[in-house]
Amino acid sequence: MPDAAARAYAGVSDTLPDALALPRQAFADPAVFEAEQARVFRTGWLPVARESALAETGAYRSVDLAGAPLVVTRDAQGEFHVLSRVCRHRGMPVVEGSGVAKALTCPYHLWRYGLDGRLAAAPGMERSEAFDRDACALPAIATARWGGWIFANLDGQAPPLAPQVAPLAERLASIDPASLVTADIISLESPWNWKLMVENFLESYHHIGPHAGTLQQSNPGLGTYEGMGGDLFTVLENPPADETHGPFLVAAIFPLTLMFFTEGPEPLGVWYELEAITHQGFRLNIHLLTRPDFAASPEMTAYYREQVMAIHAEDIPACEGAQRGVTSRLYAPGPLSHLEACLWRFHRFLKSRFAETA
Secondary structure: OOOHHHHHHOOOOOOOOOOEOOOOHHHHOHHHHHHHHHHHHOOOOEEEEEHHHHOOOOEEEEEEEOOEEEEEEEOOOOOEEEEEOEOOOOOOEOOOOEEEOOOEEOOOOOOEEOOOOOEEEOOOOOOOOOOOHHHHOOOEOEEEEEOOEEEEEOOOOOOOHHHHOHHHHHHOOOOOHHHOEEEEEEEEEEOOOHHHHHHHHOOOHHHHOOOOOOHHHHOOHHHOEEEEEOOOEEEEEEOOOOOOOOOEEEEEEOOOEEEEEEOOOOOOEEEEEEEEEEOOEEEEEEEEEEOHHHHOOHHHHHHHHHHHHHHHHHHHHHHHHHHHHHOOOOOOOOEOOHHHHHHHHHHHHHHHHHHHHO
Protein backbone atom coordinates (compact mmCIF):
# COMPACT_ATOMS: atom_id res chain seq x y z
CA MET A 1 0.00 0.00 0.00
CA PRO A 2 1.52 3.37 -0.97
CA ASP A 3 1.86 5.90 1.83
CA ALA A 4 0.21 9.34 1.87
CA ALA A 5 3.20 11.13 0.33
CA ALA A 6 3.65 8.56 -2.42
CA ARG A 7 -0.03 9.00 -3.32
CA ALA A 8 0.29 12.79 -3.21
CA TYR A 9 3.18 12.80 -5.69
CA ALA A 10 2.24 9.82 -7.84
CA GLY A 11 0.42 12.03 -10.33
CA VAL A 12 3.40 14.28 -11.14
CA SER A 13 3.80 14.15 -14.91
CA ASP A 14 6.85 12.88 -16.77
CA THR A 15 6.49 15.75 -19.26
CA LEU A 16 5.83 19.47 -18.78
CA PRO A 17 3.05 19.98 -21.39
CA ASP A 18 0.64 17.76 -19.46
CA ALA A 19 1.86 18.68 -15.95
CA LEU A 20 -0.56 19.72 -13.21
CA ALA A 21 -0.04 21.55 -9.93
CA LEU A 22 0.32 19.45 -6.78
CA PRO A 23 -2.83 18.06 -5.14
CA ARG A 24 -4.37 19.27 -1.89
CA GLN A 25 -2.88 16.50 0.25
CA ALA A 26 0.66 17.64 -0.60
CA PHE A 27 -0.05 20.85 1.31
CA ALA A 28 -2.74 19.93 3.83
CA ASP A 29 -1.98 16.41 5.09
CA PRO A 30 0.33 16.28 8.15
CA ALA A 31 1.21 12.70 7.20
CA VAL A 32 2.70 13.94 3.93
CA PHE A 33 4.85 16.43 5.84
CA GLU A 34 6.08 13.74 8.22
CA ALA A 35 7.08 11.62 5.23
CA GLU A 36 8.84 14.63 3.70
CA GLN A 37 10.80 15.08 6.93
CA ALA A 38 12.06 11.50 6.66
CA ARG A 39 12.49 11.04 2.91
CA VAL A 40 13.21 14.56 1.61
CA PHE A 41 14.85 16.61 4.36
CA ARG A 42 16.80 13.92 6.24
CA THR A 43 18.08 12.28 3.07
CA GLY A 44 19.10 15.44 1.21
CA TRP A 45 21.78 18.12 1.33
CA LEU A 46 20.39 21.08 3.29
CA PRO A 47 22.15 24.44 3.77
CA VAL A 48 22.96 25.24 7.41
CA ALA A 49 25.21 28.32 7.23
CA ARG A 50 27.26 30.63 5.07
CA GLU A 51 31.00 30.21 5.55
CA SER A 52 31.42 33.97 5.80
CA ALA A 53 29.09 34.02 8.82
CA LEU A 54 31.54 31.71 10.61
CA ALA A 55 34.71 33.55 9.62
CA GLU A 56 36.07 33.84 13.16
CA THR A 57 37.77 30.99 15.00
CA GLY A 58 35.31 29.56 17.52
CA ALA A 59 32.26 30.86 15.66
CA TYR A 60 29.13 28.74 15.97
CA ARG A 61 25.54 28.81 14.72
CA SER A 62 22.63 26.78 16.04
CA VAL A 63 20.23 25.29 13.49
CA ASP A 64 17.12 23.13 13.85
CA LEU A 65 16.93 20.90 10.80
CA ALA A 66 14.14 18.38 10.19
CA GLY A 67 13.63 17.94 13.92
CA ALA A 68 17.37 17.65 14.61
CA PRO A 69 19.00 20.30 16.88
CA LEU A 70 22.39 21.03 15.28
CA VAL A 71 25.28 23.40 15.72
CA VAL A 72 27.73 24.49 13.02
CA THR A 73 31.21 25.36 14.32
CA ARG A 74 34.59 26.56 13.09
CA ASP A 75 37.48 25.17 15.11
CA ALA A 76 40.97 26.55 15.76
CA GLN A 77 42.28 24.88 12.60
CA GLY A 78 39.61 26.60 10.50
CA GLU A 79 37.67 23.38 9.93
CA PHE A 80 33.88 23.46 9.83
CA HIS A 81 31.83 20.90 11.74
CA VAL A 82 28.11 20.17 11.85
CA LEU A 83 27.29 18.47 15.15
CA SER A 84 24.31 17.37 17.16
CA ARG A 85 23.90 19.92 19.91
CA VAL A 86 22.10 17.46 22.20
CA CYS A 87 24.24 16.79 25.28
CA ARG A 88 25.33 13.16 25.61
CA HIS A 89 24.45 13.20 29.30
CA ARG A 90 20.71 13.89 29.60
CA GLY A 91 19.76 15.63 26.40
CA MET A 92 19.98 19.34 27.19
CA PRO A 93 20.96 21.43 24.14
CA VAL A 94 24.53 22.48 24.78
CA VAL A 95 24.12 25.84 23.00
CA GLU A 96 21.50 28.10 21.47
CA GLY A 97 21.77 30.95 18.99
CA SER A 98 25.11 31.98 17.55
CA GLY A 99 28.34 33.50 18.75
CA VAL A 100 31.99 32.76 19.39
CA ALA A 101 33.30 30.35 22.03
CA LYS A 102 36.36 28.25 22.82
CA ALA A 103 34.15 25.27 23.72
CA LEU A 104 30.49 24.25 23.90
CA THR A 105 29.38 23.88 27.51
CA CYS A 106 26.06 22.34 28.43
CA PRO A 107 24.34 24.71 30.90
CA TYR A 108 22.69 21.83 32.80
CA HIS A 109 25.67 19.93 34.28
CA LEU A 110 28.58 21.72 32.58
CA TRP A 111 29.69 18.91 30.32
CA ARG A 112 32.11 20.65 27.95
CA TYR A 113 32.76 19.78 24.32
CA GLY A 114 35.42 20.90 21.89
CA LEU A 115 34.39 22.63 18.68
CA ASP A 116 34.97 19.32 16.90
CA GLY A 117 32.43 17.63 19.20
CA ARG A 118 34.85 15.68 21.40
CA LEU A 119 34.01 15.61 25.11
CA ALA A 120 36.58 17.65 27.04
CA ALA A 121 35.16 17.63 30.58
CA ALA A 122 32.35 15.92 32.52
CA PRO A 123 32.29 16.95 36.19
CA GLY A 124 31.30 14.33 38.75
CA MET A 125 31.52 11.30 36.47
CA GLU A 126 34.57 9.66 38.04
CA ARG A 127 32.52 7.02 39.90
CA SER A 128 30.47 5.96 36.88
CA GLU A 129 31.58 2.61 35.48
CA ALA A 130 29.44 3.26 32.40
CA PHE A 131 31.20 6.53 31.55
CA ASP A 132 33.48 6.42 28.50
CA ARG A 133 34.76 9.86 27.51
CA ASP A 134 35.58 8.86 23.94
CA ALA A 135 32.12 7.41 23.42
CA CYS A 136 30.41 10.62 24.57
CA ALA A 137 31.33 12.95 21.70
CA LEU A 138 28.60 14.97 20.03
CA PRO A 139 27.59 13.03 16.89
CA ALA A 140 29.03 14.52 13.71
CA ILE A 141 26.75 15.08 10.70
CA ALA A 142 27.91 14.61 7.10
CA THR A 143 28.92 17.96 5.61
CA ALA A 144 29.70 19.51 2.24
CA ARG A 145 30.87 22.94 1.15
CA TRP A 146 29.66 24.55 -2.06
CA GLY A 147 29.32 28.14 -3.27
CA GLY A 148 30.11 29.59 0.15
CA TRP A 149 27.47 27.46 1.88
CA ILE A 150 27.94 24.69 4.42
CA PHE A 151 25.54 21.82 3.83
CA ALA A 152 24.48 18.95 6.09
CA ASN A 153 23.07 15.53 5.26
CA LEU A 154 21.34 14.02 8.28
CA ASP A 155 21.28 10.37 7.25
CA GLY A 156 24.84 10.43 5.91
CA GLN A 157 23.82 8.52 2.79
CA ALA A 158 23.47 11.27 0.17
CA PRO A 159 25.81 11.11 -2.85
CA PRO A 160 28.48 13.86 -2.95
CA LEU A 161 26.88 17.22 -3.66
CA ALA A 162 29.36 18.96 -5.99
CA PRO A 163 29.24 16.48 -8.90
CA GLN A 164 25.45 16.61 -8.94
CA VAL A 165 25.37 20.40 -9.32
CA ALA A 166 28.48 20.91 -11.49
CA PRO A 167 26.50 22.60 -14.32
CA LEU A 168 25.01 25.03 -11.78
CA ALA A 169 28.48 25.90 -10.47
CA GLU A 170 29.58 26.63 -14.04
CA ARG A 171 26.54 28.86 -14.62
CA LEU A 172 27.33 30.83 -11.44
CA ALA A 173 31.08 31.07 -12.04
CA SER A 174 31.02 34.71 -13.09
CA ILE A 175 28.98 35.61 -10.01
CA ASP A 176 31.25 33.63 -7.66
CA PRO A 177 28.74 33.14 -4.80
CA ALA A 178 31.53 32.05 -2.43
CA SER A 179 32.94 35.58 -2.54
CA LEU A 180 29.69 37.10 -1.24
CA VAL A 181 29.08 37.77 2.44
CA THR A 182 25.89 38.18 4.45
CA ALA A 183 25.30 41.93 4.76
CA ASP A 184 22.05 41.56 6.73
CA ILE A 185 19.26 39.08 7.51
CA ILE A 186 15.51 39.70 7.37
CA SER A 187 13.57 37.21 9.54
CA LEU A 188 9.84 36.66 9.05
CA GLU A 189 7.30 34.13 10.31
CA SER A 190 5.67 32.62 7.24
CA PRO A 191 2.33 30.81 7.80
CA TRP A 192 2.23 28.75 4.63
CA ASN A 193 3.46 25.33 3.54
CA TRP A 194 7.17 25.25 2.71
CA LYS A 195 6.51 24.04 -0.84
CA LEU A 196 4.47 27.15 -1.60
CA MET A 197 7.56 29.22 -0.80
CA VAL A 198 9.73 27.09 -3.08
CA GLU A 199 7.14 27.27 -5.86
CA ASN A 200 6.70 31.04 -5.57
CA PHE A 201 10.48 31.47 -5.62
CA LEU A 202 10.93 29.29 -8.70
CA GLU A 203 8.61 31.03 -11.13
CA SER A 204 8.50 34.59 -12.40
CA TYR A 205 5.19 34.06 -14.23
CA HIS A 206 3.64 35.87 -11.24
CA HIS A 207 5.57 39.05 -12.07
CA ILE A 208 2.49 39.97 -14.11
CA GLY A 209 0.38 39.90 -10.92
CA PRO A 210 1.90 40.72 -7.49
CA HIS A 211 4.96 42.45 -9.03
CA ALA A 212 3.16 44.30 -11.84
CA GLY A 213 4.61 47.65 -10.78
CA THR A 214 8.09 46.42 -9.90
CA LEU A 215 9.76 43.31 -11.34
CA GLN A 216 7.35 43.11 -14.27
CA GLN A 217 8.66 46.50 -15.42
CA SER A 218 12.32 45.44 -15.29
CA ASN A 219 12.16 41.69 -16.00
CA PRO A 220 8.82 40.72 -17.58
CA GLY A 221 7.43 37.43 -16.38
CA LEU A 222 6.33 36.19 -19.81
CA GLY A 223 9.94 36.36 -21.02
CA THR A 224 11.41 34.14 -18.31
CA TYR A 225 12.50 30.54 -18.83
CA GLU A 226 14.32 27.60 -17.27
CA GLY A 227 17.90 27.91 -18.49
CA MET A 228 19.10 24.58 -17.16
CA GLY A 229 18.07 21.88 -14.75
CA GLY A 230 18.90 18.45 -13.44
CA ASP A 231 17.72 15.91 -10.91
CA LEU A 232 18.87 18.13 -8.02
CA PHE A 233 18.78 21.71 -9.32
CA THR A 234 17.12 24.25 -11.59
CA VAL A 235 17.93 27.74 -12.90
CA LEU A 236 15.31 30.31 -13.88
CA GLU A 237 16.58 33.03 -16.23
CA ASN A 238 15.03 36.50 -16.00
CA PRO A 239 16.07 38.62 -19.02
CA PRO A 240 15.67 42.40 -18.74
CA ALA A 241 12.91 44.39 -20.38
CA ASP A 242 15.47 46.62 -22.13
CA GLU A 243 19.05 47.85 -21.95
CA THR A 244 18.31 50.12 -18.99
CA HIS A 245 17.76 47.09 -16.76
CA GLY A 246 19.88 44.07 -15.93
CA PRO A 247 19.26 40.32 -15.94
CA PHE A 248 18.95 38.20 -12.85
CA LEU A 249 18.62 34.52 -12.18
CA VAL A 250 16.88 32.38 -9.61
CA ALA A 251 18.25 28.96 -8.73
CA ALA A 252 17.55 26.11 -6.36
CA ILE A 253 19.33 23.05 -5.11
CA PHE A 254 16.48 20.80 -4.03
CA PRO A 255 14.85 20.70 -1.63
CA LEU A 256 15.62 23.92 0.26
CA THR A 257 18.54 25.94 -1.14
CA LEU A 258 16.89 28.97 -2.75
CA MET A 259 19.18 31.53 -4.41
CA PHE A 260 18.78 34.79 -6.33
CA PHE A 261 21.60 36.69 -8.06
CA THR A 262 21.87 39.78 -10.19
CA GLU A 263 24.46 39.65 -12.96
CA GLY A 264 27.13 42.20 -13.69
CA PRO A 265 30.40 43.49 -12.23
CA GLU A 266 28.92 43.95 -8.72
CA PRO A 267 26.41 41.11 -8.25
CA LEU A 268 23.93 41.06 -5.41
CA GLY A 269 22.34 37.93 -4.04
CA VAL A 270 19.71 36.54 -1.70
CA TRP A 271 19.50 33.24 0.15
CA TYR A 272 16.03 32.26 1.36
CA GLU A 273 16.68 30.07 4.41
CA LEU A 274 13.67 28.13 5.73
CA GLU A 275 13.89 26.93 9.33
CA ALA A 276 11.56 25.61 12.05
CA ILE A 277 9.47 24.07 9.27
CA THR A 278 6.06 22.54 9.99
CA HIS A 279 3.39 21.49 7.50
CA GLN A 280 1.67 24.86 8.03
CA GLY A 281 4.59 27.28 8.12
CA PHE A 282 8.21 28.12 8.83
CA ARG A 283 10.54 30.95 9.75
CA LEU A 284 12.07 32.64 6.72
CA ASN A 285 15.53 34.17 7.04
CA ILE A 286 16.36 36.25 3.98
CA HIS A 287 20.14 36.58 3.80
CA LEU A 288 21.32 39.58 1.79
CA LEU A 289 24.48 38.49 -0.05
CA THR A 290 26.87 41.18 -1.30
CA ARG A 291 30.54 41.91 -1.90
CA PRO A 292 32.37 42.73 1.36
CA ASP A 293 32.81 46.43 0.46
CA PHE A 294 29.05 46.75 -0.12
CA ALA A 295 28.32 45.02 3.19
CA ALA A 296 30.65 47.48 4.94
CA SER A 297 28.39 50.38 3.95
CA PRO A 298 25.36 50.73 6.29
CA GLU A 299 23.64 53.03 3.80
CA MET A 300 23.99 50.63 0.87
CA THR A 301 22.97 47.66 2.99
CA ALA A 302 19.92 49.50 4.32
CA TYR A 303 18.90 50.41 0.76
CA TYR A 304 19.26 46.81 -0.43
CA ARG A 305 17.30 45.55 2.57
CA GLU A 306 14.50 47.98 1.72
CA GLN A 307 14.41 46.80 -1.91
CA VAL A 308 14.34 43.11 -1.02
CA MET A 309 11.70 43.59 1.66
CA ALA A 310 9.51 45.58 -0.73
CA ILE A 311 9.54 42.72 -3.24
CA HIS A 312 8.91 40.07 -0.59
CA ALA A 313 6.05 42.17 0.83
CA GLU A 314 4.36 41.80 -2.57
CA ASP A 315 4.77 38.01 -2.34
CA ILE A 316 3.32 37.62 1.17
CA PRO A 317 -0.38 38.07 0.23
CA ALA A 318 0.09 35.68 -2.70
CA CYS A 319 1.59 32.97 -0.51
CA GLU A 320 -0.99 33.48 2.24
CA GLY A 321 -3.78 33.34 -0.31
CA ALA A 322 -2.39 30.23 -1.94
CA GLN A 323 -2.18 28.55 1.48
CA ARG A 324 -5.88 29.19 2.05
CA GLY A 325 -6.71 27.97 -1.42
CA VAL A 326 -4.67 24.76 -1.65
CA THR A 327 -5.85 23.57 1.76
CA SER A 328 -9.51 24.16 0.86
CA ARG A 329 -11.78 21.23 0.00
CA LEU A 330 -12.70 23.18 -3.13
CA TYR A 331 -9.16 23.12 -4.51
CA ALA A 332 -8.35 21.03 -7.57
CA PRO A 333 -4.91 21.30 -9.22
CA GLY A 334 -4.79 23.03 -12.57
CA PRO A 335 -2.33 22.77 -15.49
CA LEU A 336 1.14 24.28 -15.24
CA SER A 337 2.36 26.85 -17.76
CA HIS A 338 5.56 26.47 -19.77
CA LEU A 339 6.70 29.39 -17.59
CA GLU A 340 6.58 27.05 -14.57
CA ALA A 341 9.13 24.52 -15.81
CA CYS A 342 11.21 24.96 -12.65
CA LEU A 343 8.17 24.05 -10.53
CA TRP A 344 7.64 20.92 -12.57
CA ARG A 345 11.29 19.97 -12.04
CA PHE A 346 10.85 20.49 -8.28
CA HIS A 347 7.75 18.30 -8.33
CA ARG A 348 9.68 15.62 -10.21
CA PHE A 349 12.34 15.73 -7.50
CA LEU A 350 9.70 15.20 -4.81
CA LYS A 351 8.12 12.34 -6.71
CA SER A 352 11.50 10.63 -7.02
CA ARG A 353 11.88 10.60 -3.26
CA PHE A 354 8.75 8.45 -2.90
CA ALA A 355 8.76 6.44 -6.12
CA GLU A 356 9.81 3.18 -4.46
CA THR A 357 6.85 3.32 -2.04
CA ALA A 358 4.24 4.05 -4.69
